[in-house]
Amino acid sequence: MISILLAPFALIGCSQRRPISTFTIETTIVEIQATNQPGTMETTTTLEPYIFKVSDPGMITIHGLLLVLDPTVMLPDPNDAIFLVPISGDEGVTTIPNFRVGEVPQADVDERTGEFVFVNIQPGKYAIVVLTKANAQIPARFYESGNLTIFSIDESHRDKTFELEYLQLP
Numbered sequence: 001m002i003s004i005l006l007a008p009f010a011l012i013g014c015s016q017r018r019p020i021s022t023f024t025i026e027t028t029i030v031e032i033q034a035t036n037q038p039g040t041m042e043t044t045t046t047l048e049p050y051i052f053k054v055s056d057p058g059m060i061t062i063h064g065l066l067l068v069l070d071p072t073v074m075l076p077d078p079n080d081a082i083f084l085v086p087i088s089g090d091e092g093v094t095t096i097p098n099f100r101v102g103e104v105p106q107a108d109v110d111e112r113t114g115e116f117v118f119v120n121i122q123p124g125k126y127a128i129v130v131l132t133k134a135n136a137q138i139p140a141r142f143y144e145s146g147n148l149t150i151f152s153i154d155e156s157h158r159d160k161t162f163e164l165e166y167l168q169l170p
Contacts, residue, residue: 050110055119060157062118064164066109066130067143074132074170081131082107082116082140086124087150096127096139096148121162125152130169140167 055061066082068075076082084105085096107116128140128149140149143166153162 047112050112050115052110052115052117053108053119055121055159058158059119060121060123060153060159061161062121062126062153062164063161064116064128065166066114066116066140067166067168068114069168069170074136074138076169077131077133077135078111080107080109080111080116082109083129083131083137084118084121085127085129087127088125096129096137096150098137099129101131121153123152123154123157125150128164128167138169140169142166143168 062084066076083099083101084107085099086104087096105118105121107118109116130138130140132138141147142149142164146168149164149167151162151164
């Protein structure tokens, strides 16, 4: 209920004040549900496309989509927290090295969808690592297999987009 005070008369010079009138307006909240009835026009909201950076000629682009399966456990840092960490050596990977922000490539990320792109990448062996709000460095996993996102790109990928498809966290 909303109460409104109204002064029916204004003060003029030194005239005596008149009493202030009050009244009450009752309001009701009405819920409206829209449905598509036959013969009506359907409207949809579309997002403006996110414009990603592009690689220079002779370089490699890496593209993927990060799915955060349980945001209550692990949420990426809001500052585009997907990183490409170089893996050295040809033998099997035993650990993914820690990194410092600014020392490894950082993805350009569409925060609305989780789509990401790395640009100007050289051939090599890499892992995708996500920096969380708690500053933990968590390796992403391939959605289909659950394996860590460790992969190699070679000279044949120059001037192309290397597609990682869906990755998951955790």
